[in-house]
Amino acid sequence: xSVGNPPLVLAVxxxxxxxxxAAAFFARAGxxxxxxxxxxxxxxxxxxxxxxxxxxxxxxxxxxxxxSGAAHMGVTGEDLVREQVADAAGRMELLTPLGFxxxxxxxxxxxxxxxxxxxxxxxxxxxxxxxRRGARMRVATKYVNLTRRFFAEKGVTxxxxxxxxxxxxxxxxxxxxxLIVDITTSGATLRANALKVLDDGIMLRSEANLxxxxxxxxxxxARARAKTILARIAAEEDARTSRQVRALAANPAALALEAAxxxxxxxxxxxxxxxxxxxxxxxxxxxxxxDWLIGKGAxxxxxxxxxxVFSAENSLYEKLARRLA
Numbered sequence: 105x106s107v108g109n110p111p112l113v114l115a116v117x118x119x120x121x122x123x124x125x126a127a128a129f130f131a132r133a134g135x136x137x138x139x140x141x142x143x144x145x146x147x148x149x150x151x152x153x154x155x156x157x158x159x160x161x162x163x164x165x166x167x168x169x170x171x172s173g174a175a176h177m178g179v180t181g182e183d184l185v186r187e188q189v190a191d192a193a194g195r196m197e198l199l200t201p202l203g204f205x206x207x208x209x210x211x212x213x214x215x216x217x218x219x220x221x222x223x224x225x226x227x228x229x230x231x232x233x234x235x236r237r238g239a240r241m242r243v244a245t246k247y248v249n250l251t252r253r254f255f256a257e258k259g260v261t262x263x264x265x266x267x268x269x270x271x272x273x274x275x276x277x278x279x280x281x282x283l284i285v286d287i288t289t290s291g292a293t294l295r296a297n298a299l300k301v302l303d304d305g306i307m308l309r310s311e312a313n314l315x316x317x318x319x320x321x322x323x324x325x326a327r328a329r330a331k332t333i334l335a336r337i338a339a340e341e342d343a344r345t346s347r348q349v350r351a352l353a354a355n356p357a358a359l360a361l362e363a364a365x366x367x368x369x370x371x372x373x374x375x376x377x378x379x380x381x382x383x384x385x386x387x388x389x390x391x392x393x394x395d396w397l398i399g400k401g402a403x404x405x406x407x408x409x410x411x412x413v414f415s416a417e418n419s420l421y422e423k424l425a426r427r428l429a
Contacts, residue, residue, distance in 0.1 A: 109325035111155045114333075115169050115178035118146065118160035122312065125204040126179045132344070133336040134412070153332060155325050164188065166315075171195050173319040176326050177333075183209050183287060183310035187250050197316045197427045199420050200337065205312030206289065209247055211254075211305030213283040214276055215298045222304050223258035226283075230262040233282070240264040244272050244281035247307075251285045254307045273297045316424050327428075334420035339412035347390040348410055349383045351402040356381035359400060367393045372413075384413065 116130075116137060117123040127137045136151035137158055148158035159166075159175060167188045169175035179202065185192050213220050220229055233241045241263045245251050248265055255263065266281050273293050275281040287310070288294055291301065314337070320326070349369065353359055356379055360371040369385040376382060381402075385393050394405040 109155070109323045110321065111157045112177070112326040112329040112333075113157050113159055113169075113175040113320070114150070115159040115161050115166040115175040115180075117163055117166070117179060119162075122163060122179070122205060123160070125202070125312065129179075129202050129204070133333075133340040135333065135336060150333075153329060156329050156333070170315055170317040170320075173317050173321065175317060176320040176322065176330065177314060177316045179312055179314055181205055181207070181310050182313050183207065183247070183250070183308055185313070185315060186308060187247050190249065195318055197318060197424060199314045199316055199334070199423060200341070202312040202314060205310070207287045207310050208289075208306050209250055209285065209287050209308040209310060210294075210301045211283065211285050211307065212273070212288075212294050212299040212301050215300045217300075220302070222302055223255075223260055226302065227258070227260045227262070230260060234262050241283070242266045242281040243283055243285060244268045244275035245285035246272060247285050247287075250307055254285075258304075273299060316427070318427050322428050327425075330424060331418060331421045334424065335414065335418045336412070338418060338420045339414045342384075342413040342415070343410035345387055346384045346410065346413060347387050348408045349385050349390060349393055349397070349405060350408075351381050351397045351405045352379045353381055353397060353400055353402040354379060359397070363393060363396070366396065369393060 116126045130137050134152065137148060138151050139148040139160065146160045148160060150156045150158065159169065161169060163180045163184055166175065166178040166180040167184045170178050171189045182198065185196060189195055211223065213226070220226055230241045243251060243263050244266045246268050248267060251265060268275060272284050272286040274297060275284055276299065277297060284299065285307065294301065357375050359381055360383065363369040363383055367385055367389040369383040371382065372384055373382050383393070390407050394407060397405050
């Protein structure tokens with residue numbers, strides 16, 4: 105550990121699939137998450153980098169640590185960030201989605217409400233409910249702040265929130281609420297409880313994100329380690345989403361310019377001479393690019409996958425550095 109400079113604190117989920125997925129995400133970037141003395145140790149390290157401390161916490165605790173500045177970066181769900189921190193945009197930076205932990209925060213009503221399909225319909229029902237029963241329609245949820253903001257945006261005002269402590273989807277059947285706001289992955293649990301999602305009732309499409317705290321102690325060591333970590337993550341992501349395409353062709357410089365315009369390809373090594381052309385192309389465009397190059401006179405085109413594509417431009421770190429300036 106650097107003398108006088110506390111380490112960078114990276115918070116990751118402490119258990120379950122989220123922990124496994126987070127560890128796999130860092131492993132793809134060549135970073136091994138090591139958990140101290142075993143599964144019950146809540147501190148760890150990155151095997152490849154000194155001056156990085158891993159904090160194993162629940163996803164909700166990670167948000168709290170990021171908001172307070174006790175952790176520099178962390179892996180947690182966007183839904184928790186938006187729900188738990190009123191000034192999330194001012195306190196944190198969502199650096200990049202991680203491709204796991206997908207779920208939607210939704211407004212769901214009983215399937216028996218056949219005439220209620222949108223939030224506008226819900227406002228009409230809420231007004232009629234209040235006029236008929238002299239009480240506001242109840243919404244069961246753990247997402248109190250998200251619900252209030254979303255309902256206000258949609259012009260729904262005649263309701264009251266019942267904070268859910270258990271299985272939210274069971275509240276309407278149990279008589280605890282008329283409708284719910286909850287998180288769902290497939291919608292199967294909602295359907296099993298005779299609920300349906302409103303057509304415009306998806307409040308947030310959430311997934312796990314790598315999140316940075318703006319107010320953490322970003323000393324020289326923490327910044328240097330963040331730069332290294334984010335460079336490796338960006339290099340792995342670029343490699344995973346790209347393919348290297350090589351060919352011999354006449355006038356490769358001109359072909360590279362055309363390939364950039366037509367297929368989003370780039371020539372990382374510039375002019376190579378002897379008709380050699382090396383391109384990095386978005387993965388989904390490689391077959392079309394290969395056909396095009398053959399049509400332009402290339403006798404053969406090779407396509408290969410890559411482990412990492414490092415770049416002098418570290419877009420993820422630059423995104424963080426702009427917030428810390």
